[in-house]
Amino acid sequence: MKLTGRRRGGHHRVFIPGGRLVPTARPAAYARLDFLVNELIEEDLNMYEERCEHLTEGAVPKPKTEGCEECLKSGQTWVELRICRTCGHVGCCDSTPGKHATAHYHETKHPTMQSFEPGDDWGWCYEHEKGIGSFPPAR
Ligand SMILES: [Zn+2]
Ligand SMILES: [Zn+2]
Ligand SMILES: [Zn+2]
Numbered sequence: 001m002k003l004t005g006r007r008r009g010g011h012h013r014v015f016i017p018g019g020r021l022v023p024t025a026r027p028a029a030y031a032r033l034d035f036l037v038n039e040l041i042e043e044d045l046n047m048y049e050e051r052c053e054h055l056t057e058g059a060v061p062k063p064k065t066e067g068c069e070e071c072l073k074s075g076q077t078w079v080e081l082r083i084c085r086t087c088g089h090v091g092c093c094d095s096t097p098g099k100h101a102t103a104h105y106h107e108t109k110h111p112t113m114q115s116f117e118p119g120d121d122w123g124w125c126y127e128h129e130k131g132i133g134s135f136p137p138a139r
Helices: 028-048 069-074 100-108
Strands: 004-008 011-015 081-084 090-092 112-115 122-125 130-133
Touching: 069 090, 069 100, 081 100, 090 100, 112 130
Parallel strands: none
Antiparallel strands: 004 011, 081 090, 081 112, 112 122, 122 130
């Protein structure tokens, strides 16, 4: 089922092509069913779509480096990587001694990051201290 939607003011509108409540020759029960399915899908999206006002729309910026920028300079290794959704800085996670992704937030106040691990779709807002997502994986 193909969904098209457009976010406006933080609210997600979902349309199922052909599933809108318009005068139709189809039996009323079908129209009611379409309506219920739309409601369910909207609820579902709200569960998976955690947003906040710090989040800028659009794709994650191009990564500045392929590994943690600071660890690469000092020759250290990292556990996992995060990418800044404001500028594309790549930094290591809080399980890595450098904690360079969090350090980047404190330095720049860039509020949101997402995981830079292959296939990961989650992110984090440092201002709200809460998870955001889901996103298309950054790599
Ligand atoms: Zn936020
Ligand atoms: Zn940044
Ligand atoms: Zn690092």
